[in-house]
Amino acid sequence: MSKPFLSIERLTQKFPDGQGGTLTVFENATFGIEKGEFVCILGHSGCGKSTIMNILAGLAEPTSGVVKMDGYEVSGPSLDRGVVFQNYSLLPWLSALKNVTFGVKAREPGWSKAKVEEHARQYLAMVGLEGDVVYRKPSQLSGGMRQRVSIARAFANHPKLLLLDEPFGALDALTRGTIQDELLKIWSGTGQTVFMITHDIDEAILLADRILLMTNGPFARVAESVEITIPRPRSRTEIVEHPNYYAIRNHLVQFLGQRSKELAGQKSDSTELRPDTVRIDHTDAEAVENPETSPRLRAVNE
């Protein structure tokens, strides 16, 4: 059995519920991510997505379970796991450029000042920030520009795993679209492994290789892993024309609208904790499948 690059095994998180008992947010969450994969996780609020993200980042400790990356158990934060936070988390007293060099200096302590700055400028340019704008403080930048700086800071560090916690949640729809395109561009150039939380189904389909679906909490679990069978490079205007797009979208909407509730609280059978793999592909004429009746391939990670 070959282990995936990132393997999350039997992750369980319990919090005190404030009345002396404990609240199990999620239980035995188990899944894997391959190197170079872009994986999105979808689920209702309260299912513990952000907690999973914090555990992967090393900022929180799970009640039980392990996270292994490259075969080693993850504990504590590390430069190998870069994080883009929803609220950007830029340091407000530093300029955009200094915010990026802050990260590069931490990653490459041996580099000269000039090299650090050149590297930072290169990544800022990749997200469309060039010229005088890099000398501005975050308070003088729009929300979209701040998130661009944050993305540049994360990519410039070449982490083995990039964690994006609802990075576009606070942005308006148009800005969100532009930055999604920039994220795709910068990602396709680096082959970075990305794990991203989102609430936006269309965003997930546009960006991801695979979408993990979580049931509602408490006792949430990762129930399905939906492959996005739309070839890359993708663009937002073209993917909606693809025959698989609405089939996948409908499946996701159905899950989040109905089945996430029905499956909530059910304990997964103890022998198989990995999510069911769902593959919806209408491009092959002979294998036109209804997503509801399609055979579920299980445990593609193993």
Place this chain on the structure above:
Amino acid sequence: MFDNLTVNQRAALLSVAMLVVGLLIWEAAIPAQKAAGELTEYERLTGGGAPKAGVPPPSDVLTKAWEQLSNPFYDAGPNDKGIGIQIGYSIYRVLTGYFMAALVAIPLGFLIGMSQVAYKAFNPFIQVLRPISPLAWMPLALFVIQDSEASAIFVIFICSIWPMLINTAFGVAGVRQDWVNVARTHELGAFRTAFTVILPAAAPTIITGMRISIGIAWLVIVAAEMLVGGTGIGYYVWNEWNNLDLTSVIFSILMIGVVGMLLDSAFGFLQRAVAYAE
């Protein structure tokens, strides 16, 4: 007629007007000295012919100020030094005590701000020591230190320490967790986190504490120097009172205000330099 002036220009004009009117009222309110007329022998013997001591008019104070400020650093013996020398002594004591306090308060404030245990352990001491009037330490300081100069500096030290300590602890404890997480995900060590993230994040609050402290220190030095004597602007005020030289007393009161304002604006400048907008 003032329509084309900026807000600042109008305010400046109004300030000057208030100053002029105030000075005129003061000048006019001083009763003219009665000319010594025919006096009985008894009146002459009891000093009735001498002008009665009164509050000097502003014109006298201005003359005195001109005289003093045109030669601020003369030194004609222990009881007759220029105003510049006296203020210099006071500033030297204030800054010495103040920076010693900063050296203790800022690192300790960092510790208290970062550790719940340290906060709870230090808090009772801070709460009891903080409300003590700094001058109440003076007898103890004089007895223990046995040096009036050092005792004055100690009093400045003890009064400057609290606002800096409390503001530093408050600023450090209030640093947003997001920024600390940025440091953690970049694997910064404790020292680099303290200097590159927590210090700049807490700097505006820390400088505010330092600004409050320098104000208090300047208030206290006058009183402390009145007690310990010898040199300094506080001693100067008291000495001129003993000389019944009210003109010098009023002039030195004004100088205390001007120096206090300069010290405060220096920290105001520093505050603007470290301020950031979120």
